[in-house]
Amino acid sequence: MSDALNYLLKARPDALSHYFAFLKDAGKHLDPKTRNLISVITKVDSQTERGFKQYLGRALREGCTPMEVLDALLMAFPTLGLAKIVWAVDIILAMNIPEFDPEVLTRTARWHDVMDSAGIEDGAVVRTECDGRGLFIYRDQQTYNVFDSRCPHQSTDIPELALQDGTLTCPKHQWAFDAHSGACIKKGNSPLKRYESRVVEGRIHAHW
Numbered sequence: 001m002s003d004a005l006n007y008l009l010k011a012r013p014d015a016l017s018h019y020f021a022f023l024k025d026a027g028k029h030l031d032p033k034t035r036n037l038i039s040v041i042t043k044v045d046s047q048t049e050r051g052f053k054q055y056l057g058r059a060l061r062e063g064c065t066p067m068e069v070l071d072a073l074l075m076a077f078p079t080l081g082l083a084k085i086v087w088a089v090d091i092i093l094a095m096n097i098p099e100f101d102p103e104v105l106t107r108t109a110r111w112h113d114v115m116d117s118a119g120i121e122d123g124a125v126v127r128t129e130c131d132g133r134g135l136f137i138y139r140d141q142q143t144y145n146v147f148d149s150r151c152p153h154q155s156t157d158i159p160e161l162a163l164q165d166g167t168l169t170c171p172k173h174q175w176a177f178d179a180h181s182g183a184c185i186k187k188g189n190s191p192l193k194r195y196e197s198r199v200v201e202g203r204i205h206a207h208w
């Protein structure tokens with residue numbers, strides 16, 4: 001939400017609460033995916049970069065695929081026009097979201113061989129890279145929790161230095177995450193993206 005709306009909500013809650021109730025009610029018969037895609041398109045139409053990044057991140061977290069986002073943008077062509085679609089795609093490219101890579105878009109999910117399971121001590125968290133993706137891995141005895149290193153807020157790639165005493169703090173807007181569970185514990189409201197994992201012959205595999 002913009003600073004201006006935040007301000008108005010605090011200054012005039014009596015008036016603004018009706019606006020938010022209206023927005024909530026207006027989409028109550030839509031499934032979450034459709035609602036998210038419409039929100040993304042409204043942010044492209046108004047060309048609010050921060051809101052677009054935020055709604056895009058939420059749409060992807062809540063199950064929209066990059067192809068569905070691109071479909072929504074293209075379907076809205078009659079109202080957005082090419083310039084706004086290009087504006088949105090430029091932002092997507094600058095966000096460096098691996099799933100939007102044209103090669104990845106057409107590839108089906110598979111297991112990736114990440115690292116030697118003995119390379120992480122029990123109870124430790126390490127950051128590593130695999131096939132172009134940054135990962136944080138937490139080991140709990142024989143269980144490995146594999147998280148995407150990109151912040152669920154606006155896709156900032158969280159560096160190793162952001163890890164302190166089991167907490168990961170995104171350098172951009174300071175959302176903080178429990179590096180063991182991936183839960184967001186400060187400022188934000190969305191967890192780190194977690195990948196399915198398995199250990200095969202001493203190697204940690206992750207699925208994306």
Ligand code: FES
Nearest residue numbers: 151153154170173
């Ligand atoms: S990108 Fe905003 S907190 Fe990480």
